Amino acid sequence: MITFEYRFDILPGKAAEYDRYVKGPGQNIWTQYRGVKAVRKYKSLLGGSSPQRVVQVDLDSLATLERILADPKFRKAKEKFHGLVTHVTDSLLTSV
DSSP, rough: OEEEEEEEOOOOTTTHOOOHHHHTTTTTTTTTTTEEEEEEEEEEESSOOOOEEEEEESSOOHHHHHHHHHHHHHHHHHHHHHEEEEEEEEEEOOOO
């Protein structure tokens, strides 16, 4: 199993639009795919300069992630997401 993690901030002035996105087209963007084991969403309690939102997606394999990232429907949702956020970073994690 692998965990795909991404961190981001919501663009200033885009909070309402972001909220509509996560309740609409972005709501089940990960869980609709076979091979996704869990999705966890976090918001920082500390504030500060690091990205304030974190999403972790547990997947059964790297191939699953590659398949999802290549899907045209996912790519369209991702494009919308990137219009609402900034300071996006990602990591591919495995337990040790």
